[in-house]
Amino acid sequence: MLIKELTDLNGVSGNEKEVRDFILNKINNLCDSIKVDSIGNIIAYKSGKSSKQEKLKVMLSAHMDEVGFIVSGHTEKGFVKFKAVGGIDDRILPGKRVAAGKKRLAGVIGSKPIHQQDKDERNKITKIKNLYIDIGADSKEEAEKLAPLGEFISFDSEFTELGRDCIKAKALDDRVGCAVLIEVLKHSFDFDMYVCFTVQEEVGLRGAQVAAYRVMPDVALVLEGTTCADVPEVEPYECSTILGNGAALTIVDRTCYCDKEMVSFLSGVAKKNNIRFQYKQTTTGGNDAGQIQRTGTGVKTASISVPCRYIHSPVSVMSRSDFESVERLTLAALNEMNRDREFLKNLTKVN
Amino acid sequence: MGREDLYMNIIEKLKYLSETVAVAGFEKDAAEKVADLFKGYSAHVEVDRFFNVRCLKKGTDEKAKKLMITAHLDEIGFLVRSIDDKGFIGIVNVGGIDSKILLAQEVVIHGKQNITGIIGATPPHLLKAEDAGKALKISDLYVDTGYGGEELKKLVSVGDTVSFKSKVSVMNDSKASGKAFDNRASVVCLLEILEILKDFNHENDIIFVASTQEETSMVGVKTASYALLPDAAIVIDTCHGDIPDLSKDCSSTPGKGPEISIGPNLHPGMVNKMFELGKEYSIPCQKMVEAGDTGTEAWATQVSRTGIPTALLSVPVRYMHTAVETVSIEDIKYTARLAAEFAKISSIQLEKLA
Numbered sequence: 001m002l003i004k005e006l007t008d009l010n011g012v013s014g015n016e017k018e019v020r021d022f023i024l025n026k027i028n029n030l031c032d033s034i035k036v037d038s039i040g041n042i043i044a045y046k047s048g049k050s051s052k053q054e055k056l057k058v059m060l061s062a063h064m065d066e067v068g069f070i071v072s073g074h075t076e077k078g079f080v081k082f083k084a085v086g087g088i089d090d091r092i093l094p095g096k097r098v099a100a101g102k103k104r105l106a107g108v109i110g111s112k113p114i115h116q117q118d119k120d121e122r123n124k125i126t127k128i129k130n131l132y133i134d135i136g137a138d139s140k141e142e143a144e145k146l147a148p149l150g151e152f153i154s155f156d157s158e159f160t161e162l163g164r165d166c167i168k169a170k171a172l173d174d175r176v177g178c179a180v181l182i183e184v185l186k187h188s189f190d191f192d193m194y195v196c197f198t199v200q201e202e203v204g205l206r207g208a209q210v211a212a213y214r215v216m217p218d219v220a221l222v223l224e225g226t227t228c229a230d231v232p233e234v235e236p237y238e239c240s241t242i243l244g245n246g247a248a249l250t251i252v253d254r255t256c257y258c259d260k261e262m263v264s265f266l267s268g269v270a271k272k273n274n275i276r277f278q279y280k281q282t283t284t285g286g287n288d289a290g291q292i293q294r295t296g297t298g299v300k301t302a303s304i305s306v307p308c309r310y311i312h313s314p315v316s317v318m319s320r321s322d323f324e325s326v327e328r329l330t331l332a333a334l335n336e337m338n339r340d341r342e343f344l345k346n347l348t349k350v351n
Numbered sequence: 352m353g354r355e356d357l358y359m360n361i362i363e364k365l366k367y368l369s370e371t372v373a374v375a376g377f378e379k380d381a382a383e384k385v386a387d388l389f390k391g392y393s394a395h396v397e398v399d400r401f402f403n404v405r406c407l408k409k410g411t412d413e414k415a416k417k418l419m420i421t422a423h424l425d426e427i428g429f430l431v432r433s434i435d436d437k438g439f440i441g442i443v444n445v446g447g448i449d450s451k452i453l454l455a456q457e458v459v460i461h462g463k464q465n466i467t468g469i470i471g472a473t474p475p476h477l478l479k480a481e482d483a484g485k486a487l488k489i490s491d492l493y494v495d496t497g498y499g500g501e502e503l504k505k506l507v508s509v510g511d512t513v514s515f516k517s518k519v520s521v522m523n524d525s526k527a528s529g530k531a532f533d534n535r536a537s538v539v540c541l542l543e544i545l546e547i548l549k550d551f552n553h554e555n556d557i558i559f560v561a562s563t564q565e566e567t568s569m570v571g572v573k574t575a576s577y578a579l580l581p582d583a584a585i586v587i588d589t590c591h592g593d594i595p596d597l598s599k600d601c602s603s604t605p606g607k608g609p610e611i612s613i614g615p616n617l618h619p620g621m622v623n624k625m626f627e628l629g630k631e632y633s634i635p636c637q638k639m640v641e642a643g644d645t646g647t648e649a650w651a652t653q654v655s656r657t658g659i660p661t662a663l664l665s666v667p668v669r670y671m672h673t674a675v676e677t678v679s680i681e682d683i684k685y686t687a688r689l690a691a692e693f694a695k696i697s698s699i700q701l702e703k704l705a
Binding site: 075077079089091092094095096097105106107108109110111112113114115116117122123124125126132134135136137138142146156160161162163164165166168227229230231232233234238284309310313314315317 | 435437438439447448449451452454455456457466467468469471472473474475476477484485486487491493495496497498499502503517520521522523524525526528591593594595596597601606646669670671672673674675677
């Protein structure tokens with residue numbers, strides 16, 4: 001299964017090579033040209049079939065990187081100090097497994113045993129800067145050798161099927177988007193398609209910024225994994241998305257006002273094709289759409305997302321049916337843009 | 352056997368035993384597995400009514416003394432407390448568990464079938480300002496299985512056990528990390544002692560006990576030591592490995608041998624003999640001072656019936672009571688060797704000591 005293969009890869013922001021190589025291998029025969037740019041984005045170009053002069057450029061984007069850690073120091077006793085790459089909830093870290101470097105050396109994030117904690121310690125969350133990773137080294141020298149400064153560290157978590165319809169894995173944000181785009185590349189349309197697998201989304205949407213500048217698209221669609229908080233004790237209006245309720249369309253989040261016409265186009269396509277969809281109900285989070293939208297003189301941009309519970313953790317959970325909805329909606333939208341030639345033209349017309 | 356083979360041997364045993372599930376009070380299946388392992392060394396293996404596994408290795412002396420060596424086989428875990436209509440499971444802990452290690456932890460619910468679940472909670476951005484930075488209580492957490500409530504209720508019942516899901520991994524070729532090393536590392540020691548004594552004609556009867564419910568009540572060792580009435584006992588358990596958060600006087604260094612505890616809970620004659628044997632056979636060991644209760648089965652064993660002279664050997668384990676307890680393979684070896692040397696002493700020597 002493609003999502004298993006993709007989430008088994010490690011690609012902490014700034015170190016996406018493993019993911020990039022895998023994707024390059026998968027899409028090699030599916031496009032007209034492939035460019036890997038200076039920051040590490042893949043820009044796969046698929047020429048439109050239309051012979052008309054005025055071909056519009058559609059950019060599809062998903063990020064390859066995932067949240068993780070980077071080695072920032074070593075203690076005399078051989079423990080590894082680290083910093084978070086991307087947004088990680090301090091609370092989830094103690095007692096979790098990690099994998100260091102290309103060789104994926106096994107490590108664990110330490111935590112003080114409960115037997116030795118006083119009352120205050122029992123009630124307090126330990127900040128990342130006070131945590132450390134044990135990689136089994138007995139000295140500073142040994143630790144430096146095994147996990148040198150700047151080494152990237154990933155969560156160590158196996159892809160697992162949960163219940164009837166769910167999947168648990170790390171990095172669902174945003175390997176789900178990568179999986180959709182690999183599928184999209186098997187199809188051809190009249191418009192020029194630039195499928196971008198971007199880097200460094202988790203540290204500030206940096207890959208998408210330069211990819212979009214290079215492509216200068218007329219229209220962009222971002223494929224994502226997004227927050228889903230439909231868990232006990234959370235009010236329905238704060239859930240963001242509901243697992244199993246279909247593809248999530250963003251209206252607005254922290255980084256982007258999605259284009260209204262595009263959102264209404266996408267919901268229309270979903271309804272027409274009986275594809276389950278929902279609106280993301282909170283304005284939290286953000287993604288590459290924020291950067292792509294404000295590229296050059298502006299790009300009509302929207303996001304389609306797979307709801308992921310426990311996002312940015314080693315145990316993100318998604319529903320397969322939601323993933324299918326996102327994939328179907330993406331393809332249906334592209335087909336509809338292809339069929340209704342006026343749509344793209346009108347959409348990008350400056351009033 | 353080469354150094355590497357021996358390592359593999361211990362790691363394989365540790366893997367097998369770590370992945371066996373024995374939440375305190377629910378040890379029946381695990382007890383049978385441990386009994387099967389003991390049967391490789393003795394014809395006198397039985398599981399008692401509290402699921403303690405006893406294994407007698409007869410001594411050569413008819414009037415021999417009885418030495419009991421215990422290691423508890425149970426582990427911390429959870430019980431299902433509630434199942435809601437959306438399929439989220441509430442849990443309660445069995446044994447001491449730090450709620451702060453539980454978020455994003457994988458578990459297995461032992462219902463009609465084994466079901467993987469993960470522990471979640473309210474996401475960080477939805478926390479009330481006054482709750483930020485505060486630890487959650489176990490009662491605030493829930494297990495997400497990916498099943499809806501209706502289907503889940505057919506598979507899982509209130510009271511079912513829940514255990515950590517954690518595979519053993521090897522670190523730096525010298526350490527291993529996994530769940531329930533407290534106290535399966537010591538159960539591995541029992542097997543290693545049996546291995547060492549396999550062809551040795553010891554005078555004393557040695558009774559190995561893999562005991563139950565240590566994490567909650569020590570009922571296992573209490574009843575076993577009452578029933579077996581040994582002349583002396585060695586308890587093998589785990590102690591805290593040294594980590595940046597712990598001071599020197601409450602932790603020991605992995606790789607430097609078992610901790611030998613000193614204090615009112617332990618019999619001075621036996622303790623001294625342990626240090627002597629360590630020196631004589633060049634087995635590294637570390638000293639730990641305990642002012643009172645050692646928090647181990649030694650506490651219960653010492654006062655069983657008319658009193659049992661007891662010594663405590665502890666294998667240093669980092670991050671105790673998490674799913675990533677970390678142990679040095681060398682320490683398992685050293686601990687087993689030291690206990691085995693003690694088991695080899697003559698009946699008269701043991702009588703004098705105790």
